[in-house]
Amino acid sequence: MNDKNIILYGPPGTGKTYNTVKYALAIIENKSFEQIEEEVDGAGYEHVFLRYKEYKDKGQIAFTTFHQSFGYEEFIEGIKPVVDDENTGEIKYALEPGVFKAFCDSASKLKVVTSNDADLISGNPTVWKISLEGAGENPTKTDCFRNNCIRIGWDHLPKHIEFDTTCDTSTVRDMLIDFQDTMSIGDIVLSLFNKTTIDAIGIVIGDYDFDDSLVEYKRKRAVKWLATNIRENIYALNGNTNLTLRTLYKLNRINSSDLMEIIEKYPEISSNSSSNSISVEREFNNYVFIIDEINRGNISKIFGELITLIETSKRLGKDEELTAILPYSKKKFGVPDNVYILGTMNTADRSIALLDTALRRRFKFIEMMPQSLVLDDVFVHDIEISKLLEKMNKRIEVLYDREHMIGHAYFIELKEDPSIERLASIFKNSIIPLLQEYFYEDYKKIQLILGDVNKTDELKFIRSIKIDPNLFGASLETDIDDKDIFQINQDAFYNINSYTQIYDL
Template sequence: MSIDKITKQHVLDAVDKIEREGIELKRSRDYDVVIDGKAYPPKEIMRYANLLANGTKDWLYSGGEPTNKYLRKFEFEIVPKGEEPEIPATKEGFVQILGTIVNLTGNVCKLGCNWGKGAPSFYEFIKKHSMVIGVNDRMYSIGDLVIITEGQTVLSIGKVLEAPSPSVNFPEYEADFDNHKIEYDSNVNISKVEWYELSEDEVFTYPLQQGICRVHAPYKNIVLGIWHDRFINYWVFQCNPAEFDYAKAVKSNLLHDWTVAAHKDKIKTNDKVILWLTGKRAGCYALARITNDPAETGISPDNHLWKSEPKISLKAGIELTHNLVDNPLLWQNIKSTKGLEELKVGNQGTNFSATRKQYHTLLKLIEANTQNMGKKLDLYINTILYGPPGTGKTYKLNQYEETYFTDRGVTNSAEDVLKGKVNAYPFWKVLGAVLGSRSASMSVSEILESPLIKAKINPDAKTPRNTVWRILQSYADSASTDMDVKYKGPIQLFKKSNDSKWSILEDKKADLADIIDQELLDIAANPVQQPVQSSTFKTRYNFITFHQKYSYEDFIEGIKPLLSSEDAEEQSGELQFELKKGIFYNSCLEALRLVGYDSFEACYQDSVENRIAKFETAKSNPSMQFALFIDEINRANISAVFGELITLLEDDKRIGADNEMWLELPYSNEKFSVPGNLYVIGTMNTADRSIALLDIALRRRFEFKSLYPEYIESEWWASLLEALNQAIYNWKKNPDFFIGHAFFINKPEADRARILNTKIIPLLYEYCQSNAATVKNILSEAGVALKSTGIKENFQIIAE
C-alpha cells in the first residue's frame, strides 16, 4: 500500500461514494474536515480515499493532526468540532448578509440568462439586485450555489441566502421581467444571493445550455473550489539559489517563513503561494500557503543558509503543501503550458502577484506528475532481456517506456512543437510556405530569420545560408539560376529578382495550397500562436533496433554523406559530408540535460563535487532518468558498435561515479562519458544466438533477465503450448528454442489452426532448417493432428 498514490480527486471521489451509498461514518472526536460545504470525520474520509487509491480501507495515521495535515495538503479546511467553517473576509471587511452564517448544502445549480430562445440577457438585471430567478419545479434551497451563465460562459456564482419567493411578491421587478421576456407570475420565483463575479482567469465554460439544471462533477468541484477560494490572493515568492540554500532549508525542515519586500499590505493568512527558484534550473519548487500575515521577525531558523546577511526582516509565515524540491517543474519544460503565459517569474524581486489560474495550472501539472513519482525501475542500469520468440521481450520494453520513462501532464515547448510540425515537410515546401506567406520578396538573410526556417535548419549545419541558397536554386525557374539540370528539383516554384530577392512564381501562387499544403501555409502565417499547444505526455527514452550492418558510426558518431539536395550545404553539386551524431550519443546528451547540463563540455568543465551531487540527486529521482532501448541487441557486432566506449558503460565508470572516466571521441575530438542516469536496456532472441556466444566484454557489463513461456492454466492454449515446448526440448535439449505464449495471448480457440499454420509451423521449419520430417515429429509428439496433403497442397504441413 502506498498512501502517496492518494490524490485530492480520490478524496472528492470518496465523499461522492459516501453520499451516493449513504455510508454511515464513525464520528470524529475533536476535528472535522469541510468538503463541499459539509463536515466529515477526517480519518473516515481518508480510509475511503485509500480504498479507492489502493484497494484497502486501512489508514495508518492516527486521528487528529497526523491525518489533518494530510488533508490540508489537498487544501481542505479542518475545523474544531462544534465550530462553523471559516468564512474568509475581503479586504474591505466582508459582512455576511442577514447577519448569520449560511452553510453550503454542497449542491450546485445552473441558471442561464436568456429566458427562452431569442430573449435578451437578464444578467445585468439580476447582478444589480444580487438575486437569481427560478421556477417552482426547480427550486433552489438555502445554501445552494448557482452558476450564472451567458451562453456557455460562467460569469458569476451566487449563494442562495433566502428561500425562493414568488416573483409577484416583487412588483418593483414587473417591468424588468417584461423587458427580458420573463413570465411575471407565481410559477417564477426569486431568491436573494451572495453574489460573486468571477475574475478573468476564473471564468470557465459549462457545456450544457438548458436554462436551469443541477450541476455535477467535474464542474461541481470547480465551482465549489472557486467559491471556497474567492477571497484568497495568489503570489509568486522567488529566490536565487546562489544567494539562499533553499534545498537544504527544505530538507532540514527549517523553512517556515519568507521575506516580504513587496505587497506587504495585501499578503494575508491563507493566501496561496508559488515558490520559484531562479538560475539554470529555474522552476516551481513548491506550492505553499500563508500561515501568518507579514510581520517583523527576529532570527529565522534558516538565516545561516543565506550567503549574506538578510536585509529584510519583514516575513510571512508559510507552510509547504506540495514539496517539489527533488522533482521541480522546470521552466524549460512548462513555459509553453496554456495558463502560464503571463506568469511573473525570473525578474529581479522577491514577491509578485499571481492568478488563481496560474496556481491551479501548476497544481494540475504536479498532480499529473505525481502519478509517475516513486516509480523507480527495478533493473540494473545495463540489462538485457533474453528468451525465445514470443515471450514478451518487446512488450516488456513498451511497459518500461510507458511506466517509468513517460511523464504525464508535461508540455512540449513552443519551439519543439513547431520543429515537429515543420520537420514533417521537405525543406523546399517549408521555403515555399515562408515566401508564400509574404506579399513582398525576401532576401536569404530575411528567410533565415523566419521561425519556420530556424526550426527546420539542422542545428549542426555550419553554413545554413548555403543550405537555403542551394534549395532555392534547385526549385527555381531557369531564368533565376544556371544550375545544372541534373541537380534541379521536380518542380519550378521560386524566382529571383535582380536584387537577389526571392518570391513565388506568379503562375504558382493560385495553386500554392495544393502544391505545399494549406496547414503549412497557416503555420507560416502564424508561427508563434500555432505551436503553443499542450502535450499530454513527454518521453524520456529513445528506441533502436539493431541489425547486422549497424556500426559505431551509426551508434556514436560518424562522417555521413549528404545525399539529399535539401540538406546539402554547398553549391558545387558535388557529394558533401557531415559529422552526424548517433542515437547513443544523443541519448547520453538527453540524460545530461535532465541533470542540468547543456553539453558534455559544460559537464566536463564543472567540478567533480558538483557532478557527484547532481547525479546522486538524479539517482533517487525517477523523472531525471533517461533510457535507451535496444531491440535485438545481439543482431549487431557489439564490439564494433560500442568500440572503446564499452568500458564507459560500467556503473562505476559513469559520470558522477567513483571511477568516473572520460574519453575523446575519434571524429569530433569531443570529451565524452556516459551519464549515471542513463539506462541501457536491450532484448535478445535466444533462438537467434545463445548468450554463451555473446562478446565477453558485453556479458561482463550487462545483467541478464530471462523471459520464458508462461503457461496460464485457465487459458485454452496452455496445454497445447506446454506439449509443443516439451516436444521441442526432447529434440533440441535447449529451452532457448521454446515457443512463447505471446503467439496465443488474447486469441480465441477458434484461431487455433490459423496460429499453428501461420505462426508456429513456419517457426518450427526455421528451427529444424526446413526438415519437414522433424517438424512433423514435434507436432505429432505434441498431439497436433495434421491434414493429409499431396502435390496439390505442395506437400505442406497443415494442422487441423
Template sequence: MELDFKSEVFSRLGEIVKTGGLYEKRTGNNETYKNFIEQFPAEEIRNLTLDQYCMGKNSIQGNFCWWLERGLEKTLGRYSPGNARGHVLYKDKSGGIFTHRTLTHLGPEGALQYTMKLHSVIANADARSDYSWLDNADEIFSKANVEPLHIMGAGRKLRILAVYHPDDVIPISSSNHLGIFLEALGYPKNDIPKENQPFARMRLLTQYYEQAKQQFNAELTPFGFMEALYSEELGINPGNDAVKPRKDNDDDDVEEIVAVNRMPLNQILYGPPGTGKTYSTTNLAVKIADPEWYQEQSDEQDGIPSHSALKQRYDELVADNRIVFTTFHQSFSYEDFIEGIRASTEKDDNNIRYKVESGVFKRICTEADRSIKSGGAIGLATAPTIWKISIGRRHEVEMRQRYFNNGEARIGWNSTGDLTVDYEDRTDDEQAYWDQQKSKNRSTIRNFSERMKVGDVLLCLKDAETVQAIGIVTSDYWFDDAANRDDEVEYAHVRNVNWILRDINFHILPINGNRRLVQQTVYELDRISWDDLKVELKKQDYSLPTDDSIEPATLIDWPPTDRPHDTEKKPNYVFIIDEINRGNISRIFGELITLLEPGKRKGAEDARKVVLPYSKETFSVPENVYVIGTMNTADKSLAQLDLALRRRFSFKEMPPEPQLLEGVKVHGVDIGEMLSVINQRIEVLLDRDHLIGHSYFFPLLKMTSAKEREAGLTRIFEKQIIPLLQEYFFDDWERISWVLNDPAKPKTQRFILDGGERSLDKLFHTSIREQISERRFYVNGEALSQPDAYRGILVSTRNPIEAGATHEEATVDAES
C-alpha cells in the first residue's frame, strides 16, 4: 500500500532532523566502527573462535559479543540481548562455556560454528533489496546449510543486519519499537506486520526514513533517523523498562532481564467483557514472579512464550504459593482478605475451637516476607517457616547433644506409632494412645510430622527467652522403629536437621514481640521471618555460615564486604484479584489500603505498619508483593471506583482488539470488521465501557471448516452476544436492533422482531389501540442461521437491501 507522509508526528520529525548535527552522523565514518569492521569483517565471521566470540568471565577484551552489545553503543545505539542466553554462547562465572540447550549436543565449538553460519547469512544479506525473507527462519537455515535447531531472537537479527549495513538499515533492535514507531508515524495499525516479522517492519520504517531524507534533510542518516525517533522532543519513545541498567564489569555475565524493575506494584487491567483481562493475568503474573524464566522462553520462541508453557509455569508458581488468585464479590470481607475468627475442629476431636485465621492476602504477604534472597547453600526453602522446638527435658543435655551431633531433631510420644501410617491402620494400642492425647499434644505432633517442611528453620529452646541452637530441616518426617534399644529410651519421631548454630545464647524477645516462648514442644513462630532472624543474630554478634560444608558447631565471621547474596532480590509474589470492582473495597481492605502504597511498603523510606484487630500482630505489606486486579467496566465504570483504591493503583486499559480476528470470515463476513462496527454503534448509543470483547469470537479461530464456523457464529450470537446486549441495554430491544443494523435489513433477516402471537389490533379495542405502541420483542431464531442477517450488520443505511439493492450493491467498506 502507498504510505501517507502527512501525519503530525512525521511533520514534527522533519523539523527535528532539519537541525542537522547528530542527525547527519554517519556510522561508517566513525573510527570505533572502523576498528570493529577491521577486526570482524562480514565475510570472515564464520571462522571466529570461542575466545573471539564470547563475553563473560575472563573473556578477552574486544570480543565479538562485547562489540555488538557495548562497543558499538555510541555509534549504533543501544542493544541488549535480554539476558546472557541471547548470545547463544557465553563464558559463565565458573569459567566454562554456556551453550543454549538446543545446541549443547554439538559441543561449544560446534555450537559456535552453527551460530556463526546464521550470523553470516544475515550479515551478508543485500540490505538494498527486499530483505524481508529474513523473517522466515527456514530461509536462513537453508542459506546457512544447517539443520533447523535454533534461530536467534528478532533483536539479535536486526542488530547484525544494522551493524554490517549502517548506511541502509535503521539501528533499532526491537520489533515492538518498530511497530510503535510505524503506528505513531501514521501507518494503519491493523496493517502493521506482526511482531515476529521485524524485517518487514524495518522495510516499512525505512520508507519513512527515505521520505524524511528526501523531504527534510538530504544528509539524514539511518542513525540520525533513529536518534530523532527516540528523542524527547518528538515524544514517541516507547521506553525500555524491560532491561536493567548496564553493569560496566566485564567479569559479570551479560545482564539478566528485569521485566518488573519499574512495573507498578499495584495495577488494574480494565475493560469491557471479553477483552482477555483474566487471561492476560497469566502472562503478567509469570513475567513478574519469574522474569528469568519468562525471558528465556521469549528468547527461545522469538517473542512471547506460548500460552501452554506460560500456563504450566503459572500452575507451578501457584503450587509454590508464589501466585495467588482470588475473586472479589459482594460477600467478600476483611475476614476473608486479612484475618478473622474461625470455628474449627481437629481431625480426631469434635470439640469446636475458635481461633484467628489469616486471610488470603495476609497469607501471601507472610510468605513473601519470609522469602529469602538466596539460601540454597545452607538448604533454606524459598519462604522458610520458623519453628520453636524443645528437644528433651531441660536436664537431658546428653541426649540433646547427641541429636545435635547426629544432625537430628526428635520429639517423644513414641506410643503413637509411625505417623506416616493411616490412623485406621495403626494398632489398637497406638490408636488408644492417640485418642488419650489432649488437643495441644496432637497439634504439636502434627506440626512436627505434617506441617513442618524441608527448608524450614528450627529454633531449639534453652529457656523461655533464650535459644541454644538454630537448624534447617533437611528431611521429611520419619519414625525410628528402633528407638527403644539397649534399655535406653530414644525419641522416635525424627527429622534430619542441619544445625548451623549451636551452643549459643540467642535472646528471642526482640524479634518475638517481647513475648516469651511457651512450653508447647513444637509450634510456629509466625512473628519471625528469616530476614528478621538474620538481622537480630548480627546485632547479638552471631554470624551464619554461607556454605553447607561448614561444620555445624562453628561460628563463621562473615565480612560485611564479602556477603554474596546481599545484592540479590527476594523472589516476587503476585496476588491477583479478579473482578476487583465487585467487592466493597472499604470493607475488604479496611485500614490496610494505605499500606499498599509503594512508599508505605515494608523496607520503604516511609514504611508503615498497623496492629491487626484480631491477632494484635503488627502487619505491613512487603515490597515484593505485586497486586494485579481485573475490572469489568460493564459492571462499574472507572469513575465509580473507590477513590482510595484509584489513588493507589495504576490502570491499564484493555479495549477490544478486532484486529486479532484478522482473516476470520464466516458467510463471507470479516468477523473483525463486524465486531468493530458493532462496537462503534454501542459506543454511540451507550458508552465505551459496554463494548464487546474480541474473545467471544476466539472459538472461531480453531474451527477449520466453513460449516463449523457458521454453526459456531450462530451459537455465539444466540448464547452470548444477544444476551449480553440485553443486559447492556436493559432489554431495550429497539436499540439492540439498531446495534445489529436490523432496520436496514428485510424483516426475515432481522435478529430482533417486534410483535407477538396476536397483533395489537386483535388484542385491544380501537379506542385503546391508538394509545398503545408495540413493546413486545423477540429473537428471530431463523435469522441466526441466515448468512444475509450477518452480512446486513455491515450494510449501509443509505443502501438498504429491502429497498431492492442486491447484497453486493448494499455492502460498503467499514470505513464508509
C-alpha cells in the first residue's frame, strides 16, 4: 500500500476495528486488501487473526485507543513517576517514551544479524553506559575488547547481590544489581572514553558471571563488540548532557536507532571468527500502528508539533525528510518510512467534517457503511435480518443522517445463534439504547424507525400512553392533557411479528 496514513470511518457496528486486522496484514505482508479478504473467505477470519496476533507479539503491530484525557506525554514522550524499588516504594521521575515514539523506535531499530540470521538485539533494548576501569585507555578495557566481555569491580562484596546485601553505599548496591539482574541479553553497552565520548559499542550476549580466575574486576558479562577503539562524541545524542564516571547507568535519552549512524561508519564490523560474522542493518519490515477511536482524542494536544512528520513525503529517508526536536529529551525525532498509521473513526461520535483539519489533510479516508448483504442468509424464524436492518437504516438516514445508521456487526452473532431470545437481547440492550441516544429520547421518531406507527398496540416496541387527566387534580389548568408518555413494551421483543412489521408493512 502506498498510503502511509489511513482512517476507516463510518457508523457504529460497521466492522472498522474488525477490518484493521485485514488492512494491517495487507500492509505487513505487502499484499492487497482483496487478497487478504479472499483468505478470510477461504480459510476463515480466525486463520488471518492468528497471523495478526503473531505480528503483534513480535512488535510489528501496536494498538491504542484515543480518549479525552490522552495526551502528548502518553503518545510521544513525557516525564512520568516510577517506583524505584518494590521494597522501598521510592518514587522517582523518569523521561519515558510514549506509545507512538516507542513504536517508531522499534520500527527503526538497529538489527545485528549473525550468519545464521539470529538478531542479537532484543526487541526494545536498553542502552547502558559502562566505565571499564574508568575513563581513557587501561588494561582492563583492553582485555574486555580482546575477549568480548565487560567487567566491573567491588570484588570484596558477595558474588550475588540482593537488595538487603550490605554494600559500600546504596548507589553501589543498585549499580551491581543492575549489572547482575536488570541488564538483559540483547541490551546495548557504550564504553566511556571521556565525558562526551565513547570508545566502543557492544551487545550483551551473556548472563552475569563472577569469574574467580581473574585477579580483579571479576563481575563479568559476555558481549559482542560491534566497534572498539573508536572515538565518537555522543554529547548531542545524549541530549547535550555529559557522561559521568559512575560505573554503570542507563542512557534513557538514547535508543538503538540513534546509534545506527555511528555504526554505519564502520563497515568492517565483524567478529573475531569469520564463521560467526555479523552484519548491521536497519529494520526494513513494515510496522502498523492502529489508533482506535482516533476522533475522540484532542489531535492538537496528542500530536503536538509532530503532526507534520507523519506526512508520507516528510518521513525519514524521503527527499523532504523532516525531524523535530522533542521538548523533553531535546532529541531529534522523525517518523520512519516503514511505519503505517491506521485509524478508526466512529462518525456517530463526531462528524468527519468536524475533524481536525490538519489531520484530515494527512490521511486517506475509507468509508465503511452498513452491509446488510452480510446478513442475507440470517433468519430468525420468519424474520429476514438483512431487510430489517436495511429498512431501519433508510428511515434513520431520512430522520437523522447517514452517519448514524446501524452497523451490521450488531447482528452478526445471530449467525451462530439465530434465536428470538438472542434477537430480543440485541434490540433491548443495543438497538433501543442506541436509538434513544441518537434521538435524545424523541420516542415518536424512534417509533417511526421501528415501524410502530403502523402496528397494533401489542406489537409496538414503543407504546404511546395518554396521561390520566386526573393525575394532578381536576383544578389544575394545564395543556398536559395533550402530552403522551412512552413505554417500552417488553413483550414485543419476543414477538416475531413485531420485527417482520418493521420492513413488511
